Amino acid sequence: MGDSNSDPDAVRRDPVNAADPMVDAHAQPDEAAAEAALRPHTLAEFRGQPRVAEQLGLVLAAARNRAHVPDHVLLSGPPGLGKTTLAGIIANELGVPLRISSGPAIQHAGDLAAILSGLAEGEVFFLDEIHRMSRAAEEMLYLAMEDFRVDVIVGKGPGATAIPLQIPRFTMVGATTRAGLLPGPLRDRFGFTAQLDFYAPEALTEIVVTSARRLGVGLDPDAAAEIAGRSRGTPRIANRLLRRVRDYAAVKADGHITRELARAALKLYEVDERGLDRLDRRVLESLCTRFGGGPVGLSTLAISVGEEAETVEEVAEPFLVREGFLMRTPRGRAATPAGWAHLGLTPPSASPSPAAGAPSLFDGED
Structure with a gap:
C-alpha cells in the first residue's frame, strides 16, 4: 500500500479506526474542520436525497453480499449538495480507506499512475471535478476502471516501451458539477450514476437542527426553518449560515438562537428571506x-x-x-x-419585451 503522505494531492483516511470528528462545543475549529465535522458518515444519517441514498444503498449491499468490489460511481450535481460527503459514506459503509484527489491536480498520466498503483484492494478512490482531468490521464483511467491495469511508458521516442502494470481492484467515485463535459467513454465506465438535486426546505431544516446539535448550539425549531429557508436548497450554505448565526448569537446574546436573532444575524450578513446575497x-x-x-x-x-x-x-x-x-x-x-x-418595484409599462425582435444597444456582447 502506498504512503499517501508522499502525494500532496491524495489523502488516505481509515473510516473504521478514525475517531468520530464531533465538534467540541468549547473548541474553536476552523471552517474546514467545522465543515468536515458536520458531514454525515453513514447512509442512514444522510438526509435530503432519499432516492439516491436508496439506490446507492442497494449497490453497496449487493457488493457486500457477493464479497465483490462495488461498481464505479459517478456523482453529479451543483456544488454543495453532498458529493464529497457521499464518497466518504461509501468508504465508511464498505469499511475501507478513502483516497481523495481532484481533476485539476492530475495533469499527467504519471500522476494518475502513481496514485492508482498505491491503492489497496477494495479501496475507494474519489476524484473530485473529474471533468477537469487532462486528456492523457483520462485515457489511462479508461483502462484502469475497466481492466484494473495501467500501462507505464518507459523510455522516449522510437525505443519507448509500454509495461502493463496490474493494480488492485478498487471503486472509483467521480464527482462533477458539469456532467455534460465528461466524454461518453468515461461516463459509460461508471456502473451507477447519481444526480443530486437541490434539497427541500424540510430536509434542510432537519440538517440545520442536526448540525446545531453537533456544534453544541441551542436552536429553536422556527430559527432552524428560517436558516434553512435562506440556504438556496444547499446543505453547505445552510451549515455556513448556521455558523455565522452561531457567532452572532454568541456575541450579541446568550448563545441560544431564536428566530428573531437568526433574522437579525442574516440581515447583518445581507442574506434576504429568499436567500439572495x-x-x-x-x-x-x-x-x-x-x-x-x-x-x-x-x-x-x-x-x-x-x-x-x-x-x-x-x-x-x-x-x-x-x-x-x-x-x-x-x-x-x-x-x-x-x-x-x-425588490418591491413596479415594472415600467413600456418595459421592453425579451422576445422583441428589434435590435438593442447591448446586443451582440455575449
Whole structure:
C-alpha cells in the first residue's frame, strides 16, 4: 500500500479506526474542520436525497453480499449538495480507506499512475471535478476502471516501451458539477450514476437542527426553518449560515438562537428571506433600475455591478434564474415580474419585451 503522505494531492483516511470528528462545543475549529465535522458518515444519517441514498444503498449491499468490489460511481450535481460527503459514506459503509484527489491536480498520466498503483484492494478512490482531468490521464483511467491495469511508458521516442502494470481492484467515485463535459467513454465506465438535486426546505431544516446539535448550539425549531429557508436548497450554505448565526448569537446574546436573532444575524450578513446575497441583489437591482429590466448584455451588466462577467454568470445568475427572478434571452438578461416584485418595484409599462425582435444597444456582447 502506498504512503499517501508522499502525494500532496491524495489523502488516505481509515473510516473504521478514525475517531468520530464531533465538534467540541468549547473548541474553536476552523471552517474546514467545522465543515468536515458536520458531514454525515453513514447512509442512514444522510438526509435530503432519499432516492439516491436508496439506490446507492442497494449497490453497496449487493457488493457486500457477493464479497465483490462495488461498481464505479459517478456523482453529479451543483456544488454543495453532498458529493464529497457521499464518497466518504461509501468508504465508511464498505469499511475501507478513502483516497481523495481532484481533476485539476492530475495533469499527467504519471500522476494518475502513481496514485492508482498505491491503492489497496477494495479501496475507494474519489476524484473530485473529474471533468477537469487532462486528456492523457483520462485515457489511462479508461483502462484502469475497466481492466484494473495501467500501462507505464518507459523510455522516449522510437525505443519507448509500454509495461502493463496490474493494480488492485478498487471503486472509483467521480464527482462533477458539469456532467455534460465528461466524454461518453468515461461516463459509460461508471456502473451507477447519481444526480443530486437541490434539497427541500424540510430536509434542510432537519440538517440545520442536526448540525446545531453537533456544534453544541441551542436552536429553536422556527430559527432552524428560517436558516434553512435562506440556504438556496444547499446543505453547505445552510451549515455556513448556521455558523455565522452561531457567532452572532454568541456575541450579541446568550448563545441560544431564536428566530428573531437568526433574522437579525442574516440581515447583518445581507442574506434576504429568499436567500439572495449582496451580489445577487446588486445584479437584480442594476438590471431593474439602470436598464429598465433589460434585456441587457452580460458584459454590460457585470460592469454595472463592478464584477467580472464570469462571476455574474457563474455565481449570481444560476440562483436568480432558478428562483425565476431573471431570464437569459437571445438578446441578453431580463428581469421577470417576480424579480421586480422581490425588490418591491413596479415594472415600467413600456418595459421592453425579451422576445422583441428589434435590435438593442447591448446586443451582440455575449
